[in-house]
Amino acid sequence: MFIDSHCHLDRIDLKDFDNDFNLLLQAIQRAKVERMLCVSISLDEYPAMKALVADHDNIDISVGVHPCDTQEDIVKLQQLIELGADPKVIAIGETGLDYYYSKETREQQQSSFKVHMQAANELGKPVIIHTRDAQQDTLDILKEGDVASCGGVLHCFTESWDMARRALDMGMYISFSGIVTFRNAAALREVAQQVPDDRFLIETDSPYLAPVPHRGKQNHPGWVGHVAECLAEVRGNDVQGIAELSKANYLRLFNL
Numbered sequence: 001m002f003i004d005s006h007c008h009l010d011r012i013d014l015k016d017f018d019n020d021f022n023l024l025l026q027a028i029q030r031a032k033v034e035r036m037l038c039v040s041i042s043l044d045e046y047p048a049m050k051a052l053v054a055d056h057d058n059i060d061i062s063v064g065v066h067p068c069d070t071q072e073d074i075v076k077l078q079q080l081i082e083l084g085a086d087p088k089v090i091a092i093g094e095t096g097l098d099y100y101y102s103k104e105t106r107e108q109q110q111s112s113f114k115v116h117m118q119a120a121n122e123l124g125k126p127v128i129i130h131t132r133d134a135q136q137d138t139l140d141i142l143k144e145g146d147v148a149s150c151g152g153v154l155h156c157f158t159e160s161w162d163m164a165r166r167a168l169d170m171g172m173y174i175s176f177s178g179i180v181t182f183r184n185a186a187a188l189r190e191v192a193q194q195v196p197d198d199r200f201l202i203e204t205d206s207p208y209l210a211p212v213p214h215r216g217k218q219n220h221p222g223w224v225g226h227v228a229e230c231l232a233e234v235r236g237n238d239v240q241g242i243a244e245l246s247k248a249n250y251l252r253l254f255n256l
Helices: 021-030 046-053 077-084 103-123 135-144 161-169 186-194 221-235 239-253
Strands: 002-007 033-038 059-063 089-098 127-132 152-154 173-176 200-202
Touching: 002 200, 002 221, 002 239, 021 033, 021 221, 033 046, 033 221, 033 239, 046 059, 059 077, 077 089, 077 103, 089 103, 089 135, 103 127, 103 135, 127 135, 135 161, 152 161, 161 173, 161 186, 173 186, 173 221, 186 221, 200 221, 200 239, 221 239
Parallel strands: 002 033, 033 059, 059 089, 089 127, 127 152, 152 173, 173 200
Antiparallel strands: none
């Protein structure tokens, strides 16, 4: 029923599931989550992430380096293209800019972001974008990098409607996480109300940002339904409708 468009399965502490990855997957399946995108944030950790989910056809993967991962050198274009050519890889990223946590590395972040954009266009695969406190620079690089050609999504969106509108004008999608369920997120719910039916996704960003009523706990894809419930309420739809729309959008964006 649901698709979690952004999660980090390799970072979930399996102690909650008797240290058994299959028990985690069973819990996710019971919550009617039929597909997930496990997102890369480090090339050093990418092989282990890929191996973890290799035998599961309902788990897609991306390849990329998170803008806050300053321990790695700037990713090389050819390396990213070679890894991204794998048929299981459906997207490049997550990449982008984060001036909230890592303002001092903004030049390195921008260089890495631009390389990811080049790889995405070379491969014809969309980009997954993380952005925080860097609205204008993010939009500028997306435009200069021709995101309209490769496609992309602003994941875990927390920015303004103006930024969302400008991204939508470039053909991008907007993804909402458990943050949209938080009591202090009224402005974000207003944004969620305005994004067109054919341009939104739902995600957990697990193991982070567990939605209400699980806020403060370790998150997992089985809780993406709470995001759908919130969007159903603010958009005047039902949960089934949100699930179907977000699934169709996921399949379209990622060329599946």
